[in-house]
Amino acid sequence: MFEQQSASMNKFFATAPNRRAGDRWHEHAGCAMSIDGFQAWLLDASEGGARARTRRNFEADQVVRIDLPWGKVVRADILECSEGVARLKFHFPVDQPL
Numbered sequence: 001m002f003e004q005q006s007a008s009m010n011k012f013f014a015t016a017p018n019r020r021a022g023d024r025w026h027e028h029a030g031c032a033m034s035i036d037g038f039q040a041w042l043l044d045a046s047e048g049g050a051r052a053r054t055r056r057n058f059e060a061d062q063v064v065r066i067d068l069p070w071g072k073v074v075r076a077d078i079l080e081c082s083e084g085v086a087r088l089k090f091h092f093p094v095d096q097p098l
Helices: 002-015
Strands: 032-037 038-045 049-054 063-067 073-080 085-090
Touching: 032 049, 049 073, 063 085
Parallel strands: none
Antiparallel strands: 032 038, 032 063, 038 049, 049 085, 063 073, 073 085
C-alpha cells in the first residue's frame, strides 16, 4: 500500500507547477512597504509572493495585509519569518509593476 501512495505522490509532484520557476521582480527592491501596518522593505517579488525585510516577527500561516511599493494592496499568508526576512504567498496573483 505504501508503494502505491508513494508512486501516486511522486506523480502528483512531477506534474505540479513549480511556483518558484516564475521570474522574481527586483525593480522595487529596498522600497518601503508594509505588512499589517508595520514597516518593511521589499527584497523581491513575483506573481505569487514576495520576500521582505522586517523588524517584526510574524507567525507562519498568519494572514496579513500587504501594501506593496507600487500601490497594490493584497492579502497574503506568511510562509515563514526568520532572521528579519518574511516570505509571503499572495492569495491572488499580482501583476508585475511597470
